[in-house]
Amino acid sequence: MKIFDSLKTRWIVWVWNHTPNCAEMSRLASRSLEQPPSLRKRLKMRLHYLICAWCERYFQQLTFLHEVAPHFEEHAATLPGRDLSAEARRRIMQSLQGVENKRS
Numbered sequence: 617m618k619i620f621d622s623l624k625t626r627w628i629v630w631v632w633n634h635t636p637n638c639a640e641m642s643r644l645a646s647r648s649l650e651q652p653p654s655l656r657k658r659l660k661m662r663l664h665y666l667i668c669a670w671c672e673r674y675f676q677q678l679t680f681l682h683e684v685a686p687h688f689e690e691h692a693a694t695l696p697g698r699d700l701s702a703e704a705r706r707r708i709m710q711s712l713q714g715v716e717n718k719r720s
Contacts, residue, residue, distance in 0.1 A: 628667050635664040638671055645675040649682045 636644060641664055644653060653661065665672040700708070 631663050631667050635660045635667075638668060641668070641671045642674060645671070645678055648675075649678060 635641075641661065644657060644661055647653070648658075648661070652658075661675075665675070
């Protein structure tokens with residue numbers, strides 16, 4: 617079992633050292649939606665996704681937004697109203713006035 621854990625750790629360290637860090641991965645993921653990366657970069661991205669679930673999720677979310685954003689206007693009318701009720705406005709104003717009074 618220790619041998620397996622050791623090999624797994626070594627493999628993760630190797631992948632980490634040979635792929636972009638998470639900040640660079642977020643930039644690559646964004647750019648890849650506009651212009652496909654080279655084969656080498658795609659392989660490095662895939663390797664990074666094997667050890668970093670956060671970057672993989674970020675890429676999936678970006679892909680989803682990239683696919684659905686062009687269709688937003690078609691469905692915007694079906695969204696609930698964005699206006700606050702009169703009661704909600706009143707509560708916000710009271711809350712803000714309370715904060716203002718505490719500062720004085």
